[in-house]
Structure formats: C-alpha cells, structure tokens
Amino acid sequence: MTSSASDLTLHQRLAEVAIAHPRVRTTFWSLSQSTLSHAELQRQSVAAAGALLARGIGRGEPVGLLCPNAPEFLIGLFATTTAGGAATPLPLPAGARQLASYPARLAGIVAAAGMRTILVSPQFAALVDPLRAAMDVEFLDTAALFAESTTTAELPRVDPDDVAVVQFTSGSTAAPKGVRLTHRQVLAGLAAIRTGIDLGPADQGGFWLPLFHDMGLIGTLSAILRGIPAHLWSPTAFVKDPERWLREFAASGSTISAMPNFGYETLLAAVPPDRAADYDLRHWRIAFNGAEPIVHTVVREFCARFRPAGFDPAAMFGVYGMAEATLAVTFPPLGREPVFDWVDRVTLSDYARAQRVSPDAEGARAVAGVGTAVAGLRLRVVDPDSRATVPDGEVGEILIRGESVTDGYLTADPASTAELFTEGWLRTGDLGYQRAGELYVTGRSKDMITVRGVNYYAHDVEAAVRDLDGVYKGRCIAAADPDGGDTIVVIAETDLAATATEELGTAIAGRIAARLGLTAVRVYPVAPRSIPRTSSGKLRRLAARELIATETDSEQPCTATTSSAITSASTGGWVTSTSTPSTPRWSGPST
Numbered sequence: 001m002t003s004s005a006s007d008l009t010l011h012q013r014l015a016e017v018a019i020a021h022p023r024v025r026t027t028f029w030s031l032s033q034s035t036l037s038h039a040e041l042q043r044q045s046v047a048a049a050g051a052l053l054a055r056g057i058g059r060g061e062p063v064g065l066l067c068p069n070a071p072e073f074l075i076g077l078f079a080t081t082t083a084g085g086a087a088t089p090l091p092l093p094a095g096a097r098q099l100a101s102y103p104a105r106l107a108g109i110v111a112a113a114g115m116r117t118i119l120v121s122p123q124f125a126a127l128v129d130p131l132r133a134a135m136d137v138e139f140l141d142t143a144a145l146f147a148e149s150t151t152t153a154e155l156p157r158v159d160p161d162d163v164a165v166v167q168f169t170s171g172s173t174a175a176p177k178g179v180r181l182t183h184r185q186v187l188a189g190l191a192a193i194r195t196g197i198d199l200g201p202a203d204q205g206g207f208w209l210p211l212f213h214d215m216g217l218i219g220t221l222s223a224i225l226r227g228i229p230a231h232l233w234s235p236t237a238f239v240k241d242p243e244r245w246l247r248e249f250a251a252s253g254s255t256i257s258a259m260p261n262f263g264y265e266t267l268l269a270a271v272p273p274d275r276a277a278d279y280d281l282r283h284w285r286i287a288f289n290g291a292e293p294i295v296h297t298v299v300r301e302f303c304a305r306f307r308p309a310g311f312d313p314a315a316m317f318g319v320y321g322m323a324e325a326t327l328a329v330t331f332p333p334l335g336r337e338p339v340f341d342w343v344d345r346v347t348l349s350d351y352a353r354a355q356r357v358s359p360d361a362e363g364a365r366a367v368a369g370v371g372t373a374v375a376g377l378r379l380r381v382v383d384p385d386s387r388a389t390v391p392d393g394e395v396g397e398i399l400i401r402g403e404s405v406t407d408g409y410l411t412a413d414p415a416s417t418a419e420l421f422t423e424g425w426l427r428t429g430d431l432g433y434q435r436a437g438e439l440y441v442t443g444r445s446k447d448m449i450t451v452r453g454v455n456y457y458a459h460d461v462e463a464a465v466r467d468l469d470g471v472y473k474g475r476c477i478a479a480a481d482p483d484g485g486d487t488i489v490v491i492a493e494t495d496l497a498a499t500a501t502e503e504l505g506t507a508i509a510g511r512i513a514a515r516l517g518l519t520a521v522r523v524y525p526v527a528p529r530s531i532p533r534t535s536s537g538k539l540r541r542l543a544a545r546e547l548i549a550t551e552t553d554s555e556q557p558c559t560a561t562t563s564s565a566i567t568s569a570s571t572g573g574w575v576t577s578t579s580t581p582s583t584p585r586w587s588g589p590s591t
Contacts, residue, residue, distance in 0.1 A: 014225065024038050051153075120142065166178045207257060255284065265298045330370045331371045493531055496525070
C-alpha cells in the first residue's frame with residue numbers, strides 16, 4: 001500500500017493492485033477451490049457498479065451484503081463502493097435453529113441503517129420470502145445483478161472521506177450498532193496492520209471467520225489490497241471439521257490467519273498430541289488471537305502441542321481490536337512469545353488495581369498482554385467517572401482516537417451513541433490497565449457483576465467452572481441476576497441426561513464458592529450450542545440474561561441450583577424492532 005493510500009478510495013486501491021498483481025488470486029476452499037484473481041475482481045466489481053447505479057443507488061447509501069465467504073461478497077462490496085454506496089455486511093443465520101428469529105434480527109439492522117437494498121447470494125434465495133415479510137427492502141440476487149453488469153456506466157466521484165463500509169458490531173453486550181467507516185479510515189486501518197506485522201509480498205492470508213465480521217473482513221482486505229493471495233474457508237467448514245481446516249491451511253501456504261481464542265481451543269480438541277506433528281506449520285508466521293479473552297492455558301497448550309509441527313510460539317499474536325477502529329488497536333512486538341501478567345483476582349475486581357502475584361498464588365489470574373497502539377492510533381486508560389488518566393497498574397476504561405477510528409454510527413437511536421465520544425476520544429467500554437506501555441485488557445465494563453457490594457468479572461466466574469466434567473466443551477456463561485437480586489446466574493451447556501443436571505449444578509455452585517468465595521449462585525443447564533454467541537464466538541451475556549428473564553417463572557425461588565430448559569437460547573435472543581423508517585436515513589445521523 002502506498003504512502004498516499006489515505007488519499008485513495010477502496011476501489012481505487014483495488015485498481016492499483018489489479019494492475020500490479022493481476023494474476024494473484026483469492027481462493028475459496030469451501031467452494032471446490034474456486035478462485036477470483038485481483039484483475040477479475042476489479043473488472044467485475046466495476047461492471048456490477050453500473051448495474052447498481054442503474055437501480056438508483058445513492059451516494060453514501062448503505063447496501064446490504066447477504067453473502068457467504070464467496071466471490072459474490074467481494075464483488076458486491078467493491079461494486080457498492082465504486083457506485084458511491086456504503087457496503088454493509090449483514091450477519092448470516094448460524095444454523096437452522098436461528099431461522100425463526102433471524103428476520104427480526106435483520107430487520108433491526110435494516111431499520112437502524114435506513115437500508116433500501118440488499119444483495120443476496122443465490123444460496124440464500126430461500127430466505128428472501130420470510131425476510132420480505134419482515135422488512136420493506138429490495139432484494140437483488142447477485143447472479144442476476146452481475147448478469148446486468150455494464151462497463152459503460154458513468155461512475156460517480158467518490159471521496160476518501162465518504163463512508164465506504166458500515167460494519168455492524170457483534171452485539172456481545174448490546175444490540176449491534178452500525179459503525180461508519182470512511183475510505184480513508186479503512187485504508188488507514190489496513191496500513192496499520194501492514195506495518196504492525198510487516199506484511200510483505202511473500203505472505204498469504206488464510207481466514208475462516210465470516211466476511212460480515214470485522215476480523216474476517218479486514219483480514220481478507222488486508223491481503224487483497226496488499227496484492228497477495230488470500231485463502232477463504234466458511235465458518236461452517238472450520239466448525240464441522242477443524243482438523244481438515246488445519247490440513248488445508250497448511251497445504252495452502254498461508255502465513256497469516258486470525259481467529260478468537262475459542263478457535264485455537266477448537267483445534268486443540270480436534271488434533272490429539274500424537275497427530276500434531278503431521279502438519280507442516282513452519283510457514284504460519286502470524287496467528288492473530290483476538291475478539292474475546294485470551295486464555296493462558298489455551299495459548300500455552302496450543303504452542304506446546306504444535307511446536308513439533310514447526311509452529312513458532314512467537315507466531316501466537318495476542319491483539320486487541322474493535323470494529324470502531326477498523327479492527328486494529330494494539331499489536332505486540334514481532335518475534336515475541338505471548339506475555340501474561342499474573343495478578344491478584346480480588347484486588348483486580350474490588351480495587352481496580354493489577355497487583356502482581358506468583359502464578360501459583362491462590363486467586364492468581366493471568367491477563368494477556370496485547371502490546372501497544374498501532375501506527376496512527378493513540379490510546380488512554382482513564383477513570384470512568386473523572387476521565388483522568390490512571391497510573392500504570394490501575395484499571396480504567398480504554399479510550400482511543402486516530403486515523404482509523406470511526407466518527408459515528410448508524411443507529412435508530414443516535415442519542416444512545418453520543419455518549420460514546422468524549423473530547424474527540426472514543427470510549428470503548430473495555431476495561432484494562434497499562435504496564436510499561438503494554439496494554440492488558442481485563443474485561444467489558446458491562447460484564448462486571450456486583451453481588452452484595454463485591455465486584456466479580458464474569459470471565460473469572462466462567463474460568464472457575466469451565467473445566468468441570470459435564471460442562472460441554474467448557475461452554476458456560478455468567479451474568480448478573482436479571483431480576484436484580486444479589487445473585488450471579490450461570491448458564492452451562494451440557495449433554496448430560498436430565499437426571500444428572502442437578503448434580504452438575506451443585507458441582508458448579510461448589511466450585512464457584514471454593515474458588516471465588518461466592519455462594520449466591522443459580523445454575524441453568526442448557527443443551528449444547530444453546531448459549532448465544534456473536535459471529536466471532538464471543539458470549540452474549542446480555543442476551544443470555546434476557547433469555548433467563550423470559551423463560552423462567554418470576555415466582556421461582558432463588559436457589560443454589562436451578563434446572564431450566566431454556567430451549568430458545570439457540571435463537572440468539574436478539575431483541576429488535578421490525579419497523580423501518582418512513583424516510584431513508586442513509587446519509588447517517590450526526591453523533
């Protein structure tokens with residue numbers, strides 16, 4: 001990417017890449033290894049932009065992309081920006097059990113964005129009729145649209161400060177918001193990534209996260225707009241057969257990948273120690289680990305398990321990022337093995353201070369170091385009330401500002417996001433501390449649970465019980481009591497028979513009491529894959545609380561363990577309005 005990249009648009013940068021690297025390809029492994037060269041991507045997106053212009057797409061108008069990790073997503077994205085619109089990746093249903101709630105979920109996003117048009121992949125044609133009943137938008141089949149493509153249309157002028165992408169946040173702690181990202185901001189974020197990992201012509205990207213998620217989208221764009229090969233898999237391919245994904249990833253020659261912590265945990269569960277050396281992972285140079293808490297045991301075991309395969313522990317790259325910053329906020333130094341700070345859990349939660357202790361000390365908690373601010377971005381850790389910068393080792397809210405940081409949102413309630421900005425700084429809602437310039441993220445402010453005047457990080461509660469026998473793949477979630485009582489509720493996935501769930505609940509409550517000194521606990525066993533998660537795998541604690549409040553009898557007594565069949569948890573628990581604005585709002589509200 002040239003030094004003047006910030007003065008370009010995304011499609012202008014793609015045009016440069018298509019000229020310099022026309023035959024370099026993006027490979028879609030989940031689609032019988034279909035490929036799309038950079039030159040083909042540029043040519044087809046320009047032609048499709050003409051078809052969009054013929055349909056009246058306006059400058060800055062959000063255009064939805066309802067597509068999998070497939071060529072039509074990338075063509076649709078660059079076609080939208082070439083036509084002057086704002087490409088808006090839309091979440092896909094995670095499975096059959098989410099189909100019932102999916103139209104209402106999507107309608108909430110459509111309403112917030114004031115969206116009029118959605119590009120739909122042919123493989124999602126069956127969704128169109130149910131979606132039409134929930135929202136008043138035009139659905140355009142990508143195959144039909146591309147067939148109408150023309151290269152004779154007069155393309156509009158697009159400025160670097162025009163909105164290029166509207167990235168809806170994952171919704172781990174609230175209903176998602178549409179992050180407005182200009183061409184300049186996206187390219188600044190990509191430049192920061194390139195600099196931070198020294199992304200060069202010998203690299204190749206390999207990604208399985210969905211393209212509608214910021215880590216999947218920006219990771220893929222970082223490869224394409226660098227002019228290097230990209231390899232894409234579907235999230236389903238990874239989840240269904242992670243060992244096969246690792247084999248294909250190794251065969252692809254990819255050097256860069258990105259996934260949340262649970263992805264590395266999934267690979268550990270899929271590949272036993274005696275088969276780890278079967279893979280040649282010597283070329284895996286950067287293994288981004290972000291989007292959810294980085295777990296010390298998973299990182300340690302992954303590095304040890306795959307060292308015989310040539311995996312370099314220094315490749316494990318723990319990072320901090322968010323959609324509002326075009327993904328990258330902090331990176332660690334290249335060539336450094338993962339760093340963890342062992343601190344006292346009670347002092348951290350009750351006194352907001354990171355007091356160092358021995359890893360063997362009772363109540364010791366490992367907090368991952370995620371490096372320093374990337375190029376072009378500044379970071380502060382402040383007292384949430386006074387906004388004063390806190391000293392090293394003290395926990396506060398993380399604030400950011402810089403070239404890649406959004407200046408606003410698309411939302412049905414602009415007032416709800418105005419408070420997220422203070423004197424030019426974006427409030428992330430994340431808590432953390434700094435030590436010798438390194439950032440350590442401790443959790444989300446909305447995930448802090450207070451019981452009888454004592455603070456607890458939800459992550460600490462979950463970590464205490466996730467390894468218990470009977471907890472399905474360690475999947476559990478902790479949240480404050482939705483009824484407002486001095487109780488923590490724990491939802492634990494289990495495949496045990498109903499007769500054994502009471503015993504599991506007792507074990508969970510006992511472990512939390514022993515580890516954290518917390519006795520006011522209610523446990524809700526649920527079926528596997530029931531806990532709501534975001535597209536990147538983060539736990540949706542607020543959605544889980546809403547499900548408990550909805551599904552349980554308000555007269556049910558608060559006990560140490562309570563069995564509950566929260567069968568609707570698999571729908572995602574998304575609460576949104578299905579109404580759409582009477583007038584288009586695609587110019588975006590001020591914030």
